[in-house]
Amino acid sequence: MKLFWAPNSRAMRALWMLEEIGQPYERILIDIRNGAQDRPDYRAINPLGKVPAIDDDGVIVAESGAVIAYLGDRYPAANLAPKIGDRTRGPYLKWLFFTACIEGAILEKFKKLDVPKSTAGWGSYALVVEALDQALQKGPWLLGDHFTGADVVIGSDLWFGCDLFKIIEKRPSFAAYIERCLARPALQRAMAIDKAASEAAASKS
Ligand SMILES: N[C@@H](CCC(=O)N[C@@H](CS)C(=O)NCC(=O)O)C(=O)O
Structure with a gap:
């Protein structure tokens, strides 16, 4: 791979x-x-x-x-994806695809776009943030107790939008979810790899 x-x-x-x-x-x-x-x-x-x-x-x-x-x-x-035929695959796929809505919402907010809700495929920034907030009220993960690839996508989007670029308002449910994501050893390893590569690139320039 x-x-x-x-x-x-x-x-x-x-x-x-x-x-x-x-x-x-x-x-x-x-x-x-x-x-x-x-x-x-x-x-x-x-x-x-x-x-x-x-x-x-x-x-x-x-x-x-x-x-x-x-x-x-x-x-x-x-065990990061519900099996085909498992009913939890429905919400799993919905959240994987929802990254496209988050991309649109971030762009709308960042560029101060005024797009009618009926034209924007993501609805609006406010609706996207509300949908995420509702989905993350319970937790710990989007599908409840089971961490999946959908959390990798949405957790990354929220970390990117709230912490890195500070475009998405950090609601309490987002802060708690990001914290749970950041506590995962796999994300910590990925961040260490990322940081080492960034530093190596900076030292060359
Ligand atoms: N829709 C793509 C977006 C990926 C994307 O925007 N990647 C950026 C880095 S954050 C990139 O490769 N930028 C290089 C460029 O556009 O020249 C995805 O989700 O994979």
Whole structure:
């Protein structure tokens, strides 16, 4: 399993997922701050020139929600994805896809976009934040006691939006959820890998 990634990016969620799974994988650094994502060899992997992407012995998957879904199914022993036919797969998939709504909501808030609710696929920033707040009232995870890949995606989005970029207001339910995510050893390992790569890049420039 190869992971195409860059530190300080949305590739963190794929790194976190692979650390949760605990099977061997190879990291291939795509230096997005120096244009490596737009070289023809990487565009052949992801025509959008975005990380993350994975290559599973010739099966290429890009788009972080899809990457997490694929990895969850590919490594069932890690128990990070409800099985096909299990009813909890419904909410699991909903939250994996919800990352697209969060992306829209963050953009709306950050760029002060005025988009009618009926036009915006995500509804509105306020509706997205409310939906997340409601879903995280109970916890500890989106599916209750069972941590899944959906938490990797939504936990990453909330950490990114609340802590890193401070665009999403940090409601108490978000703060508690982010704290639970940050306590996971797999995320701590992924963050250490990310930090080491960032520091190595900074020391070269
Ligand atoms: N929809 C994509 C977004 C990925 C994305 O935006 N990645 C950024 C890093 S955070 C990137 O690769 N940027 C490089 C570029 O656009 O040139 C996903 O969820 O995987």
